[in-house]
Structure formats: C-alpha cells, structure tokens
Amino acid sequence: MFVAKVKSDIIKGIIEVTSPLVNEAKFNITAKGLSLRAVDPAHVAMVDLELKNSAFEEYKASDMELGIDLDKLSGIMKLASAGDLVTLEYDEEANRLIVKIGNLVRRMGLIDTAGMPDSKVPHLDLPAKAVVKAGELHKGVRASEAVSDHLSLNIDKDSFELFAEGDTDTVNLKLPRDMLLELQSPGKFRSLFSIDYFSNMIKPVRSEDPITINLGNDNPIRVDFDIAEKNGHVTYLLAPRIESE
Amino acid sequence: MGVDLGDLFPKQPCSYQDFSGRIIAIDAYNVIHQFLAIIRQRDGTPLKDASGHITSHLSGLLFRTSNLVEAGIRPVYVFDGPPHALKARTIAERRKRKEQAERDYQEALAAGDLATAKSKASQTSRLTDEILTESKELLLALGIPFVQAPSEGEAQASFMVQQGHAYAAGSQDFDCLLFGASLLIRNLTSSERRKLPGKQAYVTVLPELLRLDQGLTTNGITREQLVDIAILLGTDFNDGIKGYGPKKSLAAIKEHGSLEQMLQAHPEITLPSEEIATIRSMFLQPPVTTDYTIKWTSPDPSKVLQVLCEEHQFSQARVTPALEKFQKAEYVLKQRNLFDF
Numbered sequence: 001m002f003v004a005k006v007k008s009d010i011i012k013g014i015i016e017v018t019s020p021l022v023n024e025a026k027f028n029i030t031a032k033g034l035s036l037r038a039v040d041p042a043h044v045a046m047v048d049l050e051l052k053n054s055a056f057e058e059y060k061a062s063d064m065e066l067g068i069d070l071d072k073l074s075g076i077m078k079l080a081s082a083g084d085l086v087t088l089e090y091d092e093e094a095n096r097l098i099v100k101i102g103n104l105v106r107r108m109g110l111i112d113t114a115g116m117p118d119s120k121v122p123h124l125d126l127p128a129k130a131v132v133k134a135g136e137l138h139k140g141v142r143a144s145e146a147v148s149d150h151l152s153l154n155i156d157k158d159s160f161e162l163f164a165e166g167d168t169d170t171v172n173l174k175l176p177r178d179m180l181l182e183l184q185s186p187g188k189f190r191s192l193f194s195i196d197y198f199s200n201m202i203k204p205v206r207s208e209d210p211i212t213i214n215l216g217n218d219n220p221i222r223v224d225f226d227i228a229e230k231n232g233h234v235t236y237l238l239a240p241r242i243e244s245e
Numbered sequence: 246m247g248v249d250l251g252d253l254f255p256k257q258p259c260s261y262q263d264f265s266g267r268i269i270a271i272d273a274y275n276v277i278h279q280f281l282a283i284i285r286q287r288d289g290t291p292l293k294d295a296s297g298h299i300t301s302h303l304s305g306l307l308f309r310t311s312n313l314v315e316a317g318i319r320p321v322y323v324f325d326g327p328p329h330a331l332k333a334r335t336i337a338e339r340r341k342r343k344e345q346a347e348r349d350y351q352e353a354l355a356a357g358d359l360a361t362a363k364s365k366a367s368q369t370s371r372l373t374d375e376i377l378t379e380s381k382e383l384l385l386a387l388g389i390p391f392v393q394a395p396s397e398g399e400a401q402a403s404f405m406v407q408q409g410h411a412y413a414a415g416s417q418d419f420d421c422l423l424f425g426a427s428l429l430i431r432n433l434t435s436s437e438r439r440k441l442p443g444k445q446a447y448v449t450v451l452p453e454l455l456r457l458d459q460g461l462t463t464n465g466i467t468r469e470q471l472v473d474i475a476i477l478l479g480t481d482f483n484d485g486i487k488g489y490g491p492k493k494s495l496a497a498i499k500e501h502g503s504l505e506q507m508l509q510a511h512p513e514i515t516l517p518s519e520e521i522a523t524i525r526s527m528f529l530q531p532p533v534t535t536d537y538t539i540k541w542t543s544p545d546p547s548k549v550l551q552v553l554c555e556e557h558q559f560s561q562a563r564v565t566p567a568l569e570k571f572q573k574a575e576y577v578l579k580q581r582n583l584f585d586f
Contacts, residue, residue, distance in 0.1 A: 041261075041262060041265075041317075042262075042265050042315070042316060042317035043262055043265040043317060043582045043584055044317070044580055044581075045583065122584055122586040123586055149575075220583060220586055238583075239580065239581045239583040239586070241580055241581065242579050242581060
C-alpha cells in the first residue's frame with residue numbers, strides 16, 4: 001500500500017534532482033519514507049535521494065518498489081501550482097500510480113523495476129571537506145560556463161577555490177576560510193569536473209542553503225545537501241574528468 | 246564470414262553501460278556489411294537517397310555509433326587493407342553467392358514474396374569503394390577515429406587490444422579470438438531487436454562479451470590449438486574438412502595435440518603443410534601496423550549535415566538528435582567512469 005499527500009514543490013524538487021541523470025527511476029518505498037538511487041547512462045554521476053515520511057502531509061506505506069517514468073511525472077507536475085497539495089497513490093490492481101492535483105487525476109503506467117539494477121557506491125578517497133553557500137557556487141559555475149566545459153575544484157588548508165580555463169579567458173572564485181561554513185583539509189586536493197554535470201547537481205539548492213563538498217585528488221566529488229525543510233537529503237557523486245589536453 | 250567458434254566460447258550478456266569509458270576497436274568492414282544487410286525497407290530495398298544512391302551504411306554508422314558514444318563508449322573503427330591471396334577464393338565464392346542471391350531477390354520481388362525478397366536482398370550487399378570512402382568521410386566529420394589496417398581489420402583490432410590501446414575488439418565474427426584479442430564484444434552495433442530469420446518474430450539482442458582466456462581454459466587448449474581447430478572448421482583462408490564441426494575438431498586436436506599429429510593419424514584428410522603454415526601465420530603473426538593514433542575530435546556539425554542532409558537527403562530532424570549525442574559525448578570522451586573507483 002502507498003498513499004501520500006505532499007506539497008507539489010517537494011515532488012518537483014525530486015524531479016529536478018533526478019531527471020538530469022535519468023528518465024526513469026526506481027522509488028523504494030517503506031513505512032519510514034521513500035528513497036531512490038539513480039546512475040546516468042554514461043556512469044558519470046550517481047544520485048541518492050531520501051525523503052522521510054515527515055516531509056509529507058500524510059503518508060501511509062508498506063514496502064514496495066515503483067518504477068516511475070520521470071518525464072511523465074514531470075509533465076503532470078508542471079500543472080501543479082506552488083503550494084498545491086498532490087496525492088500519490090499506488091493502484092495495485094492496475095499497477096499504476098494515481099497522481100491527484102485538485103480535481104485532476106492522472107493514472108500513470110509504471111515501469112517494470114526488474115530491469116533496473118541496484119548500483120553499488122564506488123569506493124572513494126575524499127580527505128577534504130568544505131561547506132559552501134549554494135549561492136557562491138551558483139555564481140562561480142555560471143561564470144565558468146561562459147569560458148569552458150570543465151572546471152577544477154581545489155581545497156587546501158585555508159580556502160576553497162573554483163577555477164575554469166578556456167582558450168582565452170579564465171574564471172576564478174576563491175573563498176577563504178572565513179567565507180565558508182566549514183573547512184577541513186589535511187593538504188591540497190584538486191579534481192576536474194564537467195560543468196554541465198556539476199551545474200545540474202547544485203542547481204536545485206536555494207542560494208542561502210549550504211552545500212557540503214567532499215573532494216580528493218583526481219577522484220569523484222561527493223556533494224550533499226538537504227531538501228524538503230531538512231526532511232530529506234540528497235547525495236550526489238560525480239566522476240572526474242581526465243586531466244591534461 | 247569468419248570461423249564458427251560460437252559453441253566453444255562462453256558468452257556473457259552485457260549492456261552498453263558495462264563498456265562506458267572503454268575504447269573498443271570495431272571491425273569496420275564487418276559492421277558496415279551488417280548495416281548494408283540489415284538496414285533495408287520491408288521489400289529488401291536498401292535505404293537510398295533521391296538519386297538512387299545507397300545510404301544504409303551512413304544511417305548505420307550515424308545512429309548506431311551515436312548510441313555507443315551516448316553510453317560513454319569510445320569507438321575506433323578499423324578498416325581492412327588489401328586481402329591476403331588465400332582469401333581471394335573465399336571472396337570469389339562470396340561474390341558467386343551474392344550473384345545467386347541477387348537473382349533470387351529479383352524473382353521473389355517479381356512474385357510479390359516480400360519476406361523472401363528481404364531475406365535474399367540482405368545477402369546481396371557489397372562493400373564498394375564509394376561506400377568505404379563515404380563511411381570514412383562521415384566518421385571524420387563525426388570526430389570518430391579510424392585506423393587503416395595493412396591487411397585484415399580484425400587482426401589490427403586484435404593487435405590494438407593486445408597493445409592495451411583498446412579494451413576489446415568489436416565484431417560479429419569470432420576471428421578476433423584467433424587473432425589474439427583477449428576480449429571480443431559481439432552485437433555491439435546491432436539494433437536491440439532482431440528479426441528471426443524466416444519468421445515474423447523478434448528477439449532482443451544484447452551485446453555479449455567473449456573472453457579468450459576463459460574459452461581456452463574451459464576447453465583446455467592453447468591459442469595455437471584453437472587456430473588448428475579453426476583450420477579444421479574452415480576459415481576465411483581455407484574450406485575446412487568435411488564432417489568436422491566445432492566439437493569434433495576440438496576433440497581431435499585435444500586428442501592428438503596438434504594438426505600435424507592429427508593428420509598422421511588420419512591419412513584420409515588432405516591438408517597441404519604449406520597451407521597450414523600460411524594460415525597459422527595469418528592468425529598468429531598477421532600483418533599489423535603500429536602507425537596509428539586514436540584520438541576523438543569535436544564533431545563538425547555543418548560537415549555532417551552537408552554529407553547526410555544535403556548530399557543524401559537525410560531528414561535533418563532525425564540527424565540532429567544523433568549529432569547532439571556526439572556533441573555531448575565530447576565531454577564523455579574526456580570523462581572518467583564512476584565505477585572505475
């Protein structure tokens with residue numbers, strides 16, 4: 001059984017976090033809440049999303065997996081205004097997800113989850129940690145997009161730095177310790193990332209909210225932030241670009 | 246054609262994603278032949294542009310390769326050079342078969358038997374110089390590298406795998422295993438659904454991975470013995486011995502150790518020793534080149550559109566999304582795989 005009532009913004013948030021990576025996702029539903037893990041087709045990025053039952057206005061569920069087409073869900077959710085309440089209900093007999101927005105009802109066919117494998121989390125060596133205000137990162141990324149398709153992230157003992165270099169232009173955003181919410185680094189660490197992917201990862205976070213970054217040398221990055229008024233959490237992993245050239 | 250080693254090698258079903266970030270050396274003649282054979286209309290007519298010019302190869306290279314790069318695979322195509330003299334006979338026979346298929350095709354078409362027509366038509370395709378030139382021109386515009394082999398493309402692809410320059414060879418034929426490729430991927434450029442021959446039914450075709458080591462160990466043989474087995478079965482360079490299928494050939498070589506010793510025990514089989522020596526060296530020391538670079542470059546969208554849409558009337562609405570996959574893949578080609586960690 002699964003019946004839940006939730007603010008439309010929360011569902012939109014899930015779509016915003018997940019849809020840059022995959023078109024369909026397997027939602028794991030339990031009495032405690034819902035979670036999903038998705039990896040993009042090129043195996044470059046992974047998202048882990050958790051939403052506690054406390055994020056919902058009403059929530060009743062037993063254990064199940066729902067294979068949801070995110071394009072379909074996104075399509076219907078576009079019709080919901082901010083603040084609208086959305087009811088989600090699993091119709092076991094027809095194997096459909098019923099989405100109700102006011103008097104609008106969409107009965108949505110589900111995807112067989114048998115073909116959707118569970119990915120393991122790769123082993124990571126990420127000694128450096130910085131907690132940065134999302135707004136600062138948004139600015140750095142937007143400036144970088146104009147000059148290159150990749151950027152480097154650097155953390156040392158005193159600062160966090162974002163750097164992008166194009167053919168003629170460079171962009172640099174250096175945040176010293178006092179402009180960071182937290183900084184822990186036993187040395188210098190640097191990895192290179194695709195701006196497209198990185199941008200999609202941090203986009204859903206509101207400017208004033210914190211983003212936690214864990215970084216290593218030529219290693220994937222781990223990005224963590226809360227969603228749904230801290231009733232949910234997102235962890236992103238992004239594989240680095242190859243250095244040189 | 247290649248040697249039918251399918252029964253001797255375990256096959257591991259895979260998905261494109263399993264090869265994300267990997268360099269795969271693809272046997273260009275093999276896949277282009279496949280495109281010409283398969284990418285056809287219902288009555289067996291190949292895809293053609295307004296002036297009647299065949300375009301099945303361009304369609305295949307564009308769309309199938311775009312699916313590979315979308316999954317993060319780094320393809321490099323390997324083209325055949327001039328064939329070895331021993332292959333001439335095989336080639337002459339193939340030509341004869343094609344001429345017969347061509348006649349059957351016309352007959353079936355005239356009789357209105359579309360299923361037979363399509364099946365026969367798929368056997369008539371020929372790799373002309375024009376098709377090869379156009380294929381290379383398209384790859385160049387797409388930024389996908391290709392290597393010109395001195396002789397057999399499969400030998401060169403296998404050599405690149407041995408050198409560690411490619412992760413696996415990609416071909417429908419099993420010959421890459423004889424040429425010493427440690428990994429061979431089949432069905433890489435097939436569509437996911439394939440029609441069963443002669444039936445109105447489809448099967449899902451998944452890429453499959455074959456490991457040379459695993460096959461040799463499973464059968465308890467060396468690569469040299471595998472080549473001997475291939476010679477009994479028949480290769481591109483000889484006809485094979487009548488009555489010797491994969492199982493019987495394996496048993497015979499295992500029992501006697503080598504082809505020479507086996508022939509001593511079976512005087513009724515004639516196989517000239519020079520022929521054996523030549524075929525062995527074709528597989529074990531084939532002509533290959535170290536003169537190649539594997540580098541992906543940015544696709545040239547205006548050139549791609551010119552070749553496909555202006556010269557051959559492809560619909561721009563269909564080409565653009567495929568082209569976008571190549572443009573996106575630019576990142577991917579320089580991008581590491583999360584599961585490498």
